[in-house]
Amino acid sequence: MNRRSFINNLSVCGASLTLSPTLFSFTKAPEKKIRFALIGKGGMGSADCNTALRVPQAELIAVCDIYKPRLAAAKKEWGEHLKLESNYKNILADPTIDAVIIATPDHWHQRIAVDALNSGKHVYCEKPIIHKRSEAKALIKAQKQSGKIFQMGTQGVSSVGIQLAKVLLESGIIGPLNFVDARFSSAPGMLNSFQAPAEATPTNLWWDQFIGEAPKQAFTPQRFFAWRNWSDYGTGLAGDLFVHVLASIHYITGCKQPKKVYSDGDILYYNDGSRDTPDLIYSLFDYTMPDEKSHFKVSLGANVLDGVSKQWGSTDFSMIGLKGTMRVTWDTVTIKTHGTVNTEGLEERLAQLPGFGAMRKISDYEVQFSANPEYPDAHFLHFQNFFHAIRDKSESVAPVEFGVYASSAALMSFESQMKKQII
Ligand SMILES: NC(=O)c1ccc[n+]([C@@H]2O[C@H](COP(=O)([O-])OP(=O)(O)OC[C@H]3O[C@@H](n4cnc5c(N)ncnc54)[C@H](O)[C@@H]3O)[C@@H](O)[C@H]2O)c1
Known part of the structure; x- marks a missing residue:
């Protein structure tokens, strides 16, 4: 079925x-x-x-x-x-x-x-x-x-994995959160240069309506199809990719916004005038938990020049706490702890969670929680x-407010890289 x-x-x-x-x-x-x-x-x-x-x-x-x-x-x-x-x-x-x-x-x-x-x-x-x-x-x-x-x-916030991660973090199983880590690489083959389709002509396309309130430009198919490369239309790799992880982190932790963000990045390869946003960016975010009792850092990186690593942070990231770590995907959460994983009462609690499938003990120090494979996908x-x-x-x-906060955190990362300063 x-x-x-x-x-x-x-x-x-x-x-x-x-x-x-x-x-x-x-x-x-x-x-x-x-x-x-x-x-x-x-x-x-x-x-x-x-x-x-x-x-x-x-x-x-x-x-x-x-x-x-x-x-x-x-x-x-x-x-x-x-x-x-x-x-x-x-x-x-x-x-x-x-x-x-x-x-x-x-x-x-x-x-x-x-x-x-x-x-x-x-x-x-x-x-x-x-x-x-x-x-x-x-x-x-x-x-x-x-x-x-x-x-x-x-x-992603509707995925069973993110919902599980929220309950598991709240249960205290990995202790107070101190770090979240996610990486993005490019899909193999993405380094190929842009080719406009033959039908991309000014008569087939309402150019002024594409530009909108952005600065006026003469018609160029590259800007239209590769709009992500340009800060006039896109929001860099941060707005494109980091926003997914940030939304998940905000959802899981209840945090609304980072206190500060520092990014570094550059156009390392595509310096042929085909973009004004970095092809590589790394950002550090500084968060305080809503109860103000603990702090954690988030490290996000995206490198579209890496066509080999096959990392996709929005659907696979790590949350590290004092007692252990959680690897979070949209279908599973895998917990590793220093001592024996304490799952007492957890299964009953998780049984209330829509789409929860099973808890599987991998060893005394590692347990995986997974979605019911028959349950619908996150999208x-x-x-x-x-x-x-x-x-x-x-x-x-x-x-909307949740969306604005997650989007703003991504924009802070983008802004920090563009301005080369802490935001
Ligand atoms: N949620 C996700 O996982 C996910 C994945 C990919 C993209 N996105 C987001 O989806 C959006 C679109 O990305 P895409 O990859 O589909 O881009 P795309 O270039 O493939 O599609 C954008 C479309 O918008 C049209 N368009 C441009 N200006 C318009 C206007 N003023 N009025 C009406 N149509 C207009 C273009 O002609 C084009 O067909 C972006 O904001 C992107 O960040 C989200």
């Missing part, structure tokens, strides 16, 4: 009462569908949309993109009935649309999100939800005034949580 049929079977059986709040949503009678639109049909927008469509109560109505080939592809992928728009304001003006997914480059996130909230739409916004820290206040205000649901696209759970929150008027798992 695969994950989906497991869920479907549950809903058929009506096995709701002993289930988690997450699975409970499947067991309710079908209701009016939540009608959503996608703004930004690139790589992640497409993945988001496909995942959102796996949630039974969600219906895709419209797609917006400024690049014609992607708009045309939307109908092929999701149906001829779709309304297609190149101006997101037309999507927001449609009263039949309840929610939007924003998956444009980073420099558009806050502007579109504020407009969407002011138009009465619920918002699922890709990370980082702000491009500059100065954008935070207006976004929080728009969400508060609208009362609409907001979810940041850091799907699906994150979207389910979003639609669930809309339907039940409950808080989402990554609401």
